[in-house]
Amino acid sequence: MIENPGSAPAITLVLVDDHPVVRDGLRGMFTAEPGFEVLGEAANGVDALDVVGRHDPDVVLMDLRMPGGGGVAAIAELTRRGARAKVLVLTTYDTDSDTLPAIEAGATGYLLKDAPREELFAAVRAAADGRSVLSPAVASRLMTRVRTPAAPADSALSAREREVLVLVAKGTTNREIAVELFISEATVKTHLTHIFAKLGTKDRAAAVAVGYDRGILG
Template sequence: MAALNRPVRLAIVDDDPLVRAGLRILVGGSPDIEVVAEAGDGEQAITLAGAHWPDVILMDIRMPGVDGLVATRRIRARPGAPQVIVLTTFDADEYVLEALRGGASGFLLKDTPPRDILTAVRTVASGAASLSPTVIRRLIDHVADPSAGTRRAQARTRLSTLTERESEVAVRVGQGRSNAEIATDLTMSLPTVKGHVSRLLQKLDLNNRVQIALLVHDAELL
């Protein structure tokens, strides 16, 4: 997604009306972001994503009925899907990794400073991820995963389909390198790197760079 020449269209999904109201007030002071829809659960979120076409959804993870994990996966599976930032109370929430694997572009703690929330919304609206590989590593290290061995084997199998050059690009995405930095590292042009990243997403059936980084971390290639 390129930089927008209009306000970012934002949807807020949380089962707590006070949280939604607080976020709406926060965004109200920013002329480049507008709230176009709100929802109180995941089922409503799925509906509003198709009805209002937001650019970004702030999605609570833990909600009754259809939770934020299911809603994120279903929304992100659609063509032209909005970006999703999941909201959580705990920075080592075991559900955060699942949400990121489901296509979320990042996560925010509910006590994140207002300026940082707005920055994250702008960042993912531009097509970038609002999550560093350091945070991904910390999440993986802090969240016990009984299926880690299986994930490692599955990740390595998926990555084995890549060419040597694609693998080199994937590892550097996992390291948090920008396209420009990857181009310098591997002596490639910037358009060539962008082409490799696009092919990685298509070949691995992934939604964004965060998922590439997670796959590389799961395969223990860093």
């Protein structure tokens, strides 16, 4: 993050989209909003790897379908390289079949381009803090893509695990969950491990998506 004299550090971004007009619009939005700094842009996933490598941003706003290198492959490669940046997918497609692969590849979250600007700003801030970002509106659209078999009776979430998952869906950190439920962070991590195993997921964002699909989250 870039330090601004007399204020909190700015969240640094790289914008990745094959449409110059979209990049210009996003740059204008974030430049006009205090607390953000756009460091660079890329028109495809291949160029994004170079730009992210040079600038080391806090957050990457990544489109998925781009000529010359798609977003999912770029996310997977950034994850493989151990990039510090959190990737927030921003796409037009509300039934994009790349949604879950993007999250599984390492994306922190998934938003649609018609999201209100305040929602986008909040999502970028959450991503910079390491919190998963998957709004109910997006999750409901994912239901046509997420088709996980019904969970066996013995893998149903306990009441406490449901409470934890609800808080995860709100973007709550492990520490905040521990305070909210009067348990230790270690216990929160144990609950998350059980939740991931029961839902057949690997991380918080995917667990939230499956939670909405199965009706665990309303």
